Amino acid sequence: MEDARVAHGWLLPLHLALDEVRSHAMRSTVTAAAVFMGVATLLVLTSLSRGMQEQNQEMYLRMGGAQILQVTAAKSLDAFQDASFARSRGLRLSDVDALRDRLAAFDAWVPEIDLDRGAITLRGKRMMAHGTASTWERFDVLGIEIDTAVDFSESRWESGEALAVVGINVLERMGGRAGGLGKEILINGRSVRVAAVFKSSGKMDWRNRDVAIPITWYNRIMGESDPVLGTLRARVANIDEVQHATTDLKNELVALHRGVADVDVSDNSDLLENSQKTIKTMAVLTWLIAAVSLLSGGIGILNVQLSSLAARIRELGTSRALGAPARLVFRQVLLESILVAAGGGIAGTVVGLAPGMIPSGVLPWNLSLAWTDLAVATALAFGVGVASGIVPAMRAKRLDPVEAMRA
Amino acid sequence: MVPGTAVLQTFGLRKSYQLGREEVPVLHGIDFLLRRGEYGAIMGPSGSGKSTLLNILGCLDRPTRGEYHIEGREVSRLSEDQLADLRSGRIGFVFQNFQLLPRLTLAENVELPLRYLGVPRQERRKRVSEMLGRLGLGDRGKHLPLEVSGGQRQRAAIARALVKTPAILLADEPTGNLDSTTTAEVLDLFDQLHREGNTILLITHEAEVSVRAQRRWKILDGLMEEIA
Numbered sequence: 001m002e003d004a005r006v007a008h009g010w011l012l013p014l015h016l017a018l019d020e021v022r023s024h025a026m027r028s029t030v031t032a033a034a035v036f037m038g039v040a041t042l043l044v045l046t047s048l049s050r051g052m053q054e055q056n057q058e059m060y061l062r063m064g065g066a067q068i069l070q071v072t073a074a075k076s077l078d079a080f081q082d083a084s085f086a087r088s089r090g091l092r093l094s095d096v097d098a099l100r101d102r103l104a105a106f107d108a109w110v111p112e113i114d115l116d117r118g119a120i121t122l123r124g125k126r127m128m129a130h131g132t133a134s135t136w137e138r139f140d141v142l143g144i145e146i147d148t149a150v151d152f153s154e155s156r157w158e159s160g161e162a163l164a165v166v167g168i169n170v171l172e173r174m175g176g177r178a179g180g181l182g183k184e185i186l187i188n189g190r191s192v193r194v195a196a197v198f199k200s201s202g203k204m205d206w207r208n209r210d211v212a213i214p215i216t217w218y219n220r221i222m223g224e225s226d227p228v229l230g231t232l233r234a235r236v237a238n239i240d241e242v243q244h245a246t247t248d249l250k251n252e253l254v255a256l257h258r259g260v261a262d263v264d265v266s267d268n269s270d271l272l273e274n275s276q277k278t279i280k281t282m283a284v285l286t287w288l289i290a291a292v293s294l295l296s297g298g299i300g301i302l303n304v305q306l307s308s309l310a311a312r313i314r315e316l317g318t319s320r321a322l323g324a325p326a327r328l329v330f331r332q333v334l335l336e337s338i339l340v341a342a343g344g345g346i347a348g349t350v351v352g353l354a355p356g357m358i359p360s361g362v363l364p365w366n367l368s369l370a371w372t373d374l375a376v377a378t379a380l381a382f383g384v385g386v387a388s389g390i391v392p393a394m395r396a397k398r399l400d401p402v403e404a405m406r407a
Numbered sequence: 408m409v410p411g412t413a414v415l416q417t418f419g420l421r422k423s424y425q426l427g428r429e430e431v432p433v434l435h436g437i438d439f440l441l442r443r444g445e446y447g448a449i450m451g452p453s454g455s456g457k458s459t460l461l462n463i464l465g466c467l468d469r470p471t472r473g474e475y476h477i478e479g480r481e482v483s484r485l486s487e488d489q490l491a492d493l494r495s496g497r498i499g500f501v502f503q504n505f506q507l508l509p510r511l512t513l514a515e516n517v518e519l520p521l522r523y524l525g526v527p528r529q530e531r532r533k534r535v536s537e538m539l540g541r542l543g544l545g546d547r548g549k550h551l552p553l554e555v556s557g558g559q560r561q562r563a564a565i566a567r568a569l570v571k572t573p574a575i576l577l578a579d580e581p582t583g584n585l586d587s588t589t590t591a592e593v594l595d596l597f598d599q600l601h602r603e604g605n606t607i608l609l610i611t612h613e614a615e616v617s618v619r620a621q622r623r624w625k626i627l628d629g630l631m632e633e634i635a
Contacts, residue, residue: 012522023510318506321467322567323495323523325488402467405506 013331021339028340031304035344035384038293039377043352045286046373049279051366060272067239069246071232071253074264088257094226095256102252105245107237110138111215114230120211121186122174129170131187131211133218141235149196150182160216163195167208171197187213190221202366294380297344298388301337305392316396317404330397337389338382345381349374413479414575414606415441415464420473422459433459435629436473441608446601448609448620456629461610465498465577466490478574495523499568503580505560507552513563514539514548520571538566558589565596578609582616594619
């Protein structure tokens with residue numbers, strides 16, 4: 001008697017599974033929908049959070065990374081502190097010169113004065129913009145890039161000319177590039193020529209609503225020789241000295257302020273950390289949404305496969321009677337689940353990748369995907385297929401052909 | 408295989424089922440021999456044990472005791488996979504209600520056992536086409552089972568059983584769902600297959616069907632004897 005044993009491998013079960021999935025195209029599509037949603041959601045939200053993360057990182061580096069320290073007025077917590085703070089004259093422009101002389105570890109100092117709300121007006125109307133008076137050095141230290149400029153230079157800025165650099169949102173309010181550049185806005189009722197426009201990295205770039213003016217001009221019109229600063233930024237020359245430099249800066253400020261610690265010194269990493277925390281929270285939510293979608297997808301496939309198994313129990317029994325080995329039926333049923341899940345996964349991946357094709361600047365945030373994201377999404381879809389197919393496949397494998405044909 | 412040698416042979420075949428604590432015997436020691444080229448029929452009423460016997464002979468079930476040989480090989484202790492291989496290669500089944508897969512065409516149904524056997528596609532197509540032509544279904548290959556008559560469905564089921572050139576054609580009440588004209592047609596076909604040298608074993612409860620066979624057995628209450 002010849003031995004009829006044939007090593008079927010996975011090819012025949014794959015063909016049979018494909019036939020089954022194709023012959024129930026509508027059912028397969030509906031079943032795959034939840035996996036599709038899960039994978040698409042995962043990729044779109046992951047690309048969004050990754051894009052935000054990269055954008056934040058880029059902004060952080062552009063702002064000098066960990067080497068930039070920010071000095072701001074501390075908030076008083078109680079009456080005792082109120083009394084203590086009253087002894088100090090606060091953070092002032094004159095502190096910059098004193099600190100520059102005493103602290104050699106720093107190579108750049110950027111004093112900033114925040115303009116009052118409503119200080120910037122156009123044709124009698126208050127503009128929704130954030131104004132800062134500062135030095136020319138601020139552009140370099142914070143990595144601020146200029147997009148377009150007319151009659152704009154360091155000497156004009158430092159000599160205290162009445163000029164301003166504005167963000168694109170402010171420029172648009174003035175009538176766009178053609179209408180705004182070279183025209184005037186009012187700051188504290190004084191005319192200032194818009195000499196340049198900030199380069200924008202996208203709709204969410206905080207500089208879009210910014211207006212920068214020379215601190216020398218501002219002090220002159222305000223009649224202040226030693227104004228109170230909103231922020232003082234200081235750049236540490238060597239990154240290895242940040243920790244020491246921070247301590248020295250704090251100590252010097254306390255000394256300058258008559259022994260009162262009325263300022264906070266922080267670095268940009270605090271900002272980055274906060275923003276990364278938000279993004280991480282978003283990533284966790286993304287995974288939760290995707291997990292719920294994929295779980296419901298898996299349950300859907302399991303349910304459909306179990307019903308389908310019951311509906312074609314006679315067919316499977318006949319196949320077994322005709323000589324289909326149990327492992328072939330097992331593989332066929334398992335592959336059906338995997339094919340449905342993979343179909344949903346592929347469609348989800350295509351849709352998940354689509355937003356990445358949108359040119360940068362159209363969306364508020366850049367979108368970015370890594371190959372690992374695609375690999376994870378593919379593995380998840382495959383995993384859902386395997387997890388939801390294993391129980392029906394085991395049941396199909398254990399079918400008694402005689403009983404199944406009688407069903 | 409040499410004509411006249413044993414294709415199916417049983418020695419003291421017994422089968423019983425466990426019903427709670429009680430053991431219910433169904434077959435009480437059956438000795439049976441069918442040689443190559445023979446056309447046999449086992450006849451018996453409902454509950455006589457004939458379906459149980461067919462399931463064992465078709466390697467769909469195992470005996471509780473006794474031996475069962477197919478083409479000289481003891482098969483009653485083979486594993487599930489080995490039994491599946493035997494069914495796939497050596498046994499051609501014809502069922503009462505055809506058991507054609509409804510979503511496959513007649514040609515695809517006939518092709519199925521060859522796919523299980525790993526026959527290459529070209530060869531499969533050739534053998535399916537030949538078999539359908541031989542059974543008068545040459546122009547029905549692309550039809551679904553529901554689109555053809557009962558007789559044509561049963562012929563397709565016979566084609567599916569024969570396409571792999573099995574050692575034995577096992578038919579379980581092959582005319583049970585057919586009208587008298589189609590029954591005669593199918594029995595004529597079995598006669599023709601027998602003349603062509605096929606070994607056939609038919610299980611039926613109808614005497615007029617069994618008389619067409621060359622050898623006949625009667626099974627009653629799990630005991631079987633040959634009718635002279």
